[in-house]
Amino acid sequence: MALIDASPRLVGLGVGPGDPELVTLKALRTLEQADVVLVPATEASTRAGMGRAEIIVRTVCPAAGDAIRPIPFSMADRSGVSTRRKESWLASAEAAVEAFGGGARLVAFATVGDPNVYSTFSYLAAHVLEQLPDVKVETVPGITAMQALASASGTPLVEGTETLALVPVTAGLETLGRILDTVDTVVAYKGGRRIGDVVEVLHEHQREGVLGIQLGMEDEQLLRTEELAQGQQAPYFSTVLAPARREGTGGRL
Numbered sequence: 001m002a003l004i005d006a007s008p009r010l011v012g013l014g015v016g017p018g019d020p021e022l023v024t025l026k027a028l029r030t031l032e033q034a035d036v037v038l039v040p041a042t043e044a045s046t047r048a049g050m051g052r053a054e055i056i057v058r059t060v061c062p063a064a065g066d067a068i069r070p071i072p073f074s075m076a077d078r079s080g081v082s083t084r085r086k087e088s089w090l091a092s093a094e095a096a097v098e099a100f101g102g103g104a105r106l107v108a109f110a111t112v113g114d115p116n117v118y119s120t121f122s123y124l125a126a127h128v129l130e131q132l133p134d135v136k137v138e139t140v141p142g143i144t145a146m147q148a149l150a151s152a153s154g155t156p157l158v159e160g161t162e163t164l165a166l167v168p169v170t171a172g173l174e175t176l177g178r179i180l181d182t183v184d185t186v187v188a189y190k191g192g193r194r195i196g197d198v199v200e201v202l203h204e205h206q207r208e209g210v211l212g213i214q215l216g217m218e219d220e221q222l223l224r225t226e227e228l229a230q231g232q233q234a235p236y237f238s239t240v241l242a243p244a245r246r247e248g249t250g251g252r253l
């Protein structure tokens with residue numbers, strides 16, 4: 001007789017970058033089964049009504065409505081372990097611990113894109129495990145913003161022997177420059193406020209690319225980096241893709 005694993009489960013659930021049609025069947029099934037669905041509520045999203053992950057969850061799975069618990073999330077400090085960021089992680093972990101304490105068997109944390117790509121889910125999970133070591137932690141992969149931008153702009157990410165790097169602009173413009181020197185295709189996340197600087201670094205390295213803003217949302221925008229002015233800013237949900245220099249079809253096979 002097969003043993004049924006009855007451990008409580010904490011699932012980091014990728015819901016894609018914006019377009020609800022990019023939510024996987026597995027994510028949808030998990031949402032339908034979850035007792036509690038945690039969604040990040042940032043200061044900005046709270047003013048606007050709802051966060052991005054919550055909008056996607058409510059669109060694809062209206063039945064999850066009663067299970068949704070928005071949790072406060074600080075976007076004020078986007079790099080480093082600030083007190084506010086730590087408080088955010090602890091608040092989300094507390095919400096999960098409370099849910100398990102209230103009898104939940106499956107708690108999902110819905111996160112934009114993929115839960116293993118620059119998501120706070122890993123911090124949340126670590127804090128929950130400190131208090132509840134028997135909880136089983138899992139993730140359901142989601143489509144990343146990087147993939148959505150490649151698709152929306154018709155730009156293959158990598159071909160043949162080309163290499164690919166994903167760089168958070170918060171790691172510094174020098175880091176971005178170093179990577180542009182050594183890697184074929186480079187994708188930059190978390191650069192909205194510094195988009196003018198990012199474009200300047202691209203130009204210094206004789207690179208061009210495409211900027212994707214609010215991918216998968218009604219106000220999605222795609223702009224060539226050559227069209228951007230110095231000092232230009234973009235919203236938080238902005239990604240830059242600088243593809244490999246390619247000569248002819250299958251040149252790097």
Ligand SMILES: C[S@@+](CC[C@H](N)C(=O)[O-])C[C@H]1O[C@@H](n2cnc3c(N)ncnc32)[C@H](O)[C@@H]1O
Nearest residue numbers: 017113114117144145189190214215237238239
């Ligand atoms: C904290 S990271 C989250 C990444 C996400 N987990 C993923 O897998 O793509 C946030 C960054 O992802 C990118 N991003 C996420 N969603 C996006 C969207 N809809 N449009 C443009 N960029 C997006 C932006 O660069 C943003 O600064």
